[in-house]
Amino acid sequence: MSHEDGILLWRGCTYRNQLPEELKSIERVLRRVDVAFSTLEEGCCGYPLFLSGYQREARDLAVENIDEIGSFRLIVTACPACLRAFKEVYEEHFGLSLPPVLHLTQFLDEKVKEGVLTRDRLRPVKLKVMYHDPCELGRAMGVYEEPRRLLGLVPGLRLFEQRFTREASACCGGGGLLPAFFPSLASMAAARKLTQEDRVPEDLDAVVTTCPQCILNLRKGLEMWVEEEGLEDLQVLDLAQILDMALGG
């Protein structure tokens, strides 16, 4: 099969295996903005191999993956780790060549610029949210503005600005495979981030982010370690879920 004009939504194994609801929102949002895309029965992008030090194995997997994805016109992924794997590890580190790859927020931001995704298509979402910069997307890939512009488009949404954002933002603790090495410490870091670093207010409805690792770890942190009053109902949502709500669910 030739994919020469096609867009691939690389879903990534974390979304596929652990966040099916969030993944549905991602796919629905793309359909709502009239994007025809393909998906694959993809496995791992190889990033965990690279992170844990198994570079040779990561490269082997990259070569296998390129067989499957190399002929698409564009690859879109909502997982910053996959994004970084493709752009930094495959291309820069291993010198392999790939079609252009965009993070979902970068791709949707283009749709805004093209006039496809417009404010008048969005219904109000009456929530107070805080955007958390995933380290892999922000500091690592320099994507700070696109997610904020997308959230800024949603009527009714109020944005809480935490103490540390963008380059200075506090990591959720879910990176670097710490959740594998020491899961309780990773989730404890998430709790500290929200309460001590970000100092989330009681009336915050949701922490919004756009990384499956962050979502999982922040949720675990809230569940396991946060006892502060007023934060019992705090949710952690994927940015795509907010857009999904705004686009009519």
Place this chain on the structure above:
Amino acid sequence: MGENFERLVGDYLQALWDAAMDDHIRLALSRAVESFRRNRAAAFKLYPWVEEKAERLREVKDYSLLHVDELAREVKDRVEDLHGNCIIAETVEEAMEYIGDQVKPGDVVVKAKSITSEELHLNPRLEELGCKVYETDLGEFIIQNLGSRPMHILSPAIHVSRERVAELFSKVMGREFPPDIPTLAGAAREFLREKFLEAKVGISGANAIAAETGTTFLIGNEGNTRLVTGLPEKHIVIAGLEKIVPTLQDGMLVVEVVSRYANYKAPAYVSLISGPSKTGDIEKQIVYGAHGPREYHVVLLDNHRREMIKDPVYRQALRCLRCGACLYECTIYPLVAGYYGYLYMGGIGAVFTKYLIGGMENAAPIAYTCTLCGRCKEYCPMKIDVPEMILKLRSELAERGLVPERVRGNVEEITGRKLE
């Protein structure tokens, strides 16, 4: 090896967990983090050009590392010219042998500001030689008497509450103390005062060494650096090769940058020491040993630093000024203090552990604790890219089969591949 390694990892994780569960540590650290940030903001406001200076210093440090051999020789020449002694010690043993030759059984040794000396396991070795060793920085003094290990590079006793200090001092000094910080500081002052006077040897580190004059720069706040380097007959400086910079001006740049990033507007004391004390007041005849030390020894320690310099990724670690900024902004350190580390702490500590003390096996669990978030780099005056170094270290660890089982197992599960 596998089993022992896993046991080492297990012990490390247990220590991390105990620290994470310790309310004292958490409270002490969260206070420390916030007050550090407040003080740093105040210092940066007063001296807004510090970031620019840090950038300049980065260049100086890179230059110095790449010219370390000639600069070290220059230090040696200058120090000897000024009637001091200098040795470029390739190994810990060489350094220790030299220092051992400078002390006698029964000597009282006072120390200030030298984390590098820990690479030599200096205190126990001096004790084996029959010396009595006193750490004189208040924090180090507390740690030494607790028999614990330093928990921060600048504030080693960051995790110890005033109540525990009071208890400890009562035991050490044989009388009761209230948990009142000024009283406790006064008690340490009184106790150590006589040790300074008794001491035959003073040992210090260096914040910088200027090659053009062989001058040691030493920053201090408590005043103990003055006494350690001024009262005993002998002063021994122990410094890693990376502390050398070309000129006196460069040394001042280090002082300025490290103080501001370590959250001081200005440190109380900066000592510049070039050689033993001397006088020429009688007939213009210079004699050595006036009011200050008669002997001045500089031990420049390699201990794998030159090997680090040869590696373009790891080299950057040697720009480190030990300002501690990265630790306060770390994702993990504020939860567990220096247990996230070996002697040197935090993500960068993993690299120092590999090269300077502890080796690959001890570096491994530290390397896999780092979340690779990269926030430290944003706050580091030397813009040291810790994630880049950790990734390299992890690939070396994987080559040697030193990936902790929990990590390897997880990655096998995700990728469906058998590893190793």
